[in-house]
Amino acid sequence: MANTLPQHIQVILQKIFNDSIENLTIDEQEGNKKGDGYLGDLVFLTVAYKKDNVPHNLVIKQCVAGVYPEEFVTATYLNEINFYTKRWPAMTEFQKKHLGEEDPNFVKHIAKCYYTDITKGAEKIVLDNLKFKGFELHPKSIPLNFRQYASIFKLYAKYHAISFAMKQLEPEKFEEFTKDVPNNWERFFITNPGPVGMTTAKIKMTFNPTTDQKLAEAFGPYHDNGNDILIADMQYDGPYKVFLHADCWSNNIMFKYNDYLEIDDLRIIDFQMCFVGTPVYDLTYSLFSGAGKEALDRTDELLDIYYQSLSEALKKYGLDPEKTYPQTAFKEEWKKWNKFGFFISILVLSAKENAKARMKDLVQYMYDKQLL
Template sequence: MEALKVRPQMATLIKNVSQEEGINNYIITDVKTNQKGEGYLGEIFMVTVKDTDSDKHLDVIIKAAFIDEKVREMAPIRMSFQNEINFYVNVYPRFEKFEKERGVSQTVQLVPKCLMVYEEEKEEMLALENIKVLEMSKLAANSLIPGEDDEVIKKFEKYAGRNIVNIFKNISVEKCDYSAILHGDCWSNNMLFRYEDEGHDKKPTDIRLIDWQIIKVGSPVCDLSYCLYSGASKKVFDNLNEYLKIYYDSFSSFVRELGSDPEKLFPFDALKEHWKKYSRFGMIMALTILRMKLTNKEDLIDFRDDFEMDEIVSIVAKSRFCEEDYNKRIRGLLWHMSELDAL
């Protein structure tokens, strides 16, 4: 935050960029700078802006030229920044226009989006989108096909950027009318299976849940949708009502054995209503879990190692995975959520 006091024009640039992106009332929640020696012509500032009206977040990288006179005398700083500004403002848009005129179906994104530039001498700056912020939402959106999936693409727009994080957090902490103690991380890697024929993956005869580190209270649908969407296919999703009935019959039978009335504790109609509202929890988790399941073994993260979150984000973003299979499964999941009117 100290940098904004030293360079007031940066604060103005952040304000203008925020307004351009539809954020009028905001607070700056984080400002990070590059390490000494990482920039020879300027400084890098990674800024996070939070919309106080909608909780929308904007992540921006600001490249700011050095302002020290001695440094500017030693290096062609102004010319270099003018050159880069010209590339973002004039050259690269022409590349994109050329691709469009030639009928390229999907523009190759080689550079981050330039949000705004400032050319005043000794205050040269560029504001770029921060692509270090991992968007699983963007990866999921890439699985949809323009012209075929326009209906789903439109509905999925609200998950863009950090919005997907906010939606997930709201679902995670929301108090609901029918709640239960949840596992919180209910996918196959946190389950132990026993099979009918030991040593062969045939019919499972027993199952136990492990890793209860993030136990929480919430809608049972959070655990159920997480388990289903992180492992099943569109063929299973299309028979959702059948599986909900199987679950509810088992739930009801055990509740009655305990001496209670399942229709009072958690009516079947409430289960269906909760699924429309809270199954997004499982959908969002599936965007990441399916990526992990389809990642090449040599690229998997060993969480026993001492990784910082930024390192994990970077490793996941670079990991190799079966993109065709991922896109097929995520596309099926998003269509299912849209058809369910739960997206």
């Protein structure tokens, strides 16, 4: 099907494989749909050299004109391209230098990037298609359970440990590494305040005027000034900054299960929104946007799992966890810097099944935990 592919994709494949298109076999996989990636199109291909027929499974993310302003979409693609071409390679080299690839805390849970294109309005990223390595997305309609979140929090702990360690062991590199990282979430909500207001209005309508009076009163400011609260919460000014994933809903985590349906491995995908801030941003966004009651009820256990995993990783870097990120500071930040995760999560939940019930349950959780 090589000759039926768009010319720009043929050019990409020739660059990746350093060969003419006539010497490649190319199969298009199911699932190629416009808008699959929310901020662009996804194309799934299996490519092999005719001489050896060894398959290479690729996903091509490409920027297209759509419902979002072109400048915003371009900014998100450039942010992700910078992640794959500059930031993640630097993080990987730092781990190799100070940790070693055989260490269980070494983070390798990111898809391989084959190619990027920064042509304005036609940005592209070519990645390894993880589905062919046994990874799968969790169904969006089903809440994640405690076991899944334990695995996610352990991975985020190891991922955040890289930043904490780099900040202490190679501070100049960390400053350079995190300099000029954009906050695309802030950019989006400054120019698009509507989604937060519409979503909080839907939540407000679920309150029973008789039985939910205290809940409605506590939620009032979040309905009246939600977008301002969200933007203010993104202005983290504390000493525990790390490089974040920052787009942490369940559709950006892929799981691999063994024959006993136990989690064998996982991968983090989609770094278009990554920026710098408190680790709490990643954790609250991940938990609030996808957890069912079972996982939410065990939040304290998950926070302990995160901190224990972070501590183990930091010790392997030769650092003292209590000096690097004290557990008391972590818990204080959880209470103070949770509104980013909350607001992004209600937007995510608003598009899921049983949206109103799940959004109200999250508000009730925040109220019960004295986080509102």
